[in-house]
Amino acid sequence: MTHSPVSDTEQFEVALTTQVRSYLSTYRFWAMLGLVLAIGGGISLYLAARGAGFVAHHFLSATDYIGAILGFVAFLAIVVGAFFGGDAISTDFGTKTGYYILAQPVKRSVLLSGRYVAAFLVSSGIVAVYYLIAMVGGIGFFSFGAVPWESFGLSFLLALLLTAGVLSFAFSLSSLSRSPAIGLVITIIVLLVGLSIIDGVVTAFAGTSSLWFSILYAADAISGMVTQGISGTTPPVWQATAISAVYAVGFAAVAYVLYQREET
Amino acid sequence: MPSIEARGLTKRYGGFIALDDASFKFEGSGAIGYLGPNGAGKTTTLKLLTGLARPTAGRGLLNGVDIGRDPKRALWDVGTVIESPEPYPWQTGQRTLEMVAAFRGVPMREARAKIKELASELDLPPLDKKTGALSKGQRQRVVIASSLLSDPSVIILDEPTSGLDPAERIAVRNILVQLKREHLILMSSHLLSEVTEVCDRAIFINHGKILLNETVQNIAKRAVDTQVDVEFAVPIHPDQLGSIAELVRSVVALSPTKLRIDYSGHSDARPEILKRCVAVGPVLSYASATLVLEDAYLQLIGGGVAGANHLAED
Incomplete structure (x- = not known):
């Protein structure tokens, strides 16, 4: 053979584009996009149809409006993260795809990082569409100057970091099952039900200040920083950022170790 | 010079020994058949050699590179088909092959020409179809094509003609017979006639132990016909x-x-x-x-249920 070895970077690009194409070919991507457009777009169209007076009656300001719309972002970030990360590892070991892809001369770390970035781009894209709808509504119903740009922008960045944290967590969980479908369901149940129960129990016994470990708790800051101001959120922005970052980096490392160790 | 080497490869699953201290080394061109009943340790060996599983002890080397230490470099010049693999079901056959070409550094123009050549030789299914929509045999041919796409010097095949009809089997055998002149092929198979036709050497394995590693010619001399x-x-x-x-x-x-x-x-x-x-x-x-290898198979592994089943399959 005469072909010269391909760099990890070039193989990363191949893994990334392959995975993005994979997501774009799935029903779950189009279903999530449809859900975002239906909820965000539906609310905006309804308000537009009712007129400016109706909007002014229900929302005191653009901040009030955008804060209300962004109340859905935490749930959205968790669902998209679970949907696009929940079968990331099990897809190779639960089907015979692993025999195909893992026998190629590509480092597993390159394959995994290509998949992770692809999942992040697709998930972020869906979250960004929702923010775009909120922004257009804020400008349309109020004015460009009325939009709280600083808190809105920081909220978006925190939403992206939270999405990365959820994805890393989902990537790790996806190694628990050999079936991609079961892996996906486990991830969604753990994120939406399991963590909520844990949060509820901890809050009941020790108060919300003990939820320093919870990504659901961190998610509260996403809309909170718009409605309550950057310095007035619970949890504080720094804590929400730290929790999300630790999830993103820590569970990505766990997923990496699990993916390296897994055998077909 | 292409080479495949197992140095004391061992794989244990708890108390079960799937492969017990397997050692062999092949260099240059040619084809080696890897024979044994179900559960003998054939696929385990090939998985360990290609990095799909980790050995409990021992090492696997492809072209002199330890698969455990540097899998990317070890697999660089190696094409594999292990356990009837399934490409991404949402990808078309063309995209599947182009992805492999990109991973392996084959320039796209060269890759497309090679895909056309392989499509003709292997009678590949329409490559604009998603691989998830293909039959098992069609998918297997796409997988075989992808293992040959970069013209690797070493080819490792686990029952490559599994799921293929007789005409497809013949096409694959003919390609392997051509390839072995300049490539090193290690293939497991249940089909003794296939190994007889394609391979110059045979390894017999049972219960994780290698029983014989010999040229087909020498096996023929020893066989009591x-x-x-x-x-x-x-x-x-x-x-x-x-x-x-x-x-x-x-x-x-x-x-x-x-x-x-x-x-x-x-x-x-x-x-x-x-x-x-x-x-x-x-x-x-x-x-x-009977075929020479059938005689040897029956003598080494026995004509019990397992042996008889495999002979019946042939």
């Missing part, structure tokens, strides 16, 4: 072969013109039997009733 089929141009009754009675144990009519002769096993008896058959009537063919 005790049956020969004779086909005459005209109908012959077994009784007409009375002149060879002292040389044979039995003569059975397989058809009016075909007889199976069971003889003592001494190699010098065979030409004498042929000579006397020719004296009885015109002989169209005179061949061993």
Whole structure:
């Protein structure tokens, strides 16, 4: 053979584009996009149809409006993260795809990082569409100057970091099952039900200040920083950022170790 | 020079030993058949050699590179088909092959030309179809094509013709026979006839232990061949072969013109039997009733249920 070895970077690009194409070919991507457009777009169209007076009656300001719309972002970030990360590892070991892809001369770390970035781009894209709808509504119903740009922008960045944290967590969980479908369901149940129960129990016994470990708790800051101001959120922005970052980096490392160790 | 080496490869799952201290080394071009019943350790060996599983002990080296230490470099010049793999089901055959080409550094123009060539040689299904929509045999051919796409010097195949119809099997065998002239091929198979046709060397494995590693030619020399089929141009009754009675144990009519002769096993008896058959009537063919590898298989691994099943599959 005469072909010269391909760099990890070039193989990363191949893994990334392959995975993005994979997501774009799935029903779950189009279903999530449809859900975002239906909820965000539906609310905006309804308000537009009712007129400016109706909007002014229900929302005191653009901040009030955008804060209300962004109340859905935490749930959205968790669902998209679970949907696009929940079968990331099990897809190779639960089907015979692993025999195909893992026998190629590509480092597993390159394959995994290509998949992770692809999942992040697709998930972020869906979250960004929702923010775009909120922004257009804020400008349309109020004015460009009325939009709280600083808190809105920081909220978006925190939403992206939270999405990365959820994805890393989902990537790790996806190694628990050999079936991609079961892996996906486990991830969604753990994120939406399991963590909520844990949060509820901890809050009941020790108060919300003990939820320093919870990504659901961190998610509260996403809309909170718009409605309550950057310095007035619970949890504080720094804590929400730290929790999300630790999830993103820590569970990505766990997923990496699990993916390296897994055998077909 | 292409090479495949196993150095004391061992794989344990709890108390079960799937592979026990397997060692072999092959260099240069040629084809090696890897034979044994289900659960013997064939696929485990190939998985360990290609990095799909980690050995409990020992090392696997491809082209001199340790698969455990540097899998990317070890697999760089190696094409594999392990356990009827499934490409991404949402990808078309063309995209699947182009992805592999991109991973392996084959320039896209060259890759597309090679894909066309392989499509013709392997009679690939329409490559604009998603691989998830292909039959098992069609998918297997796409996978075989992807293993050959970068023209690797080493090719490792786990039952490559599994799921293929007879015509497809023949096409794959013909390609392997061509490839082995300049490539090193290690292939496991249940089909002894396939190994006989393609391979120069055979490894027999059972219960995780390598029992024999020998050239097919030497196996043929050792094999105790005790049956020969004779086909005459005209109908012959077994009784007409009375002149060879002292040389044979039995003569059975397989058809009016075909007889199976069971003889003592001494190699010098065979030409004498042929000579006397020719004296009885015109002989169209005179061949061993069983393949050389079948004899060796039965002697080494036994003709129990497992052995019999595999022979029946052939």
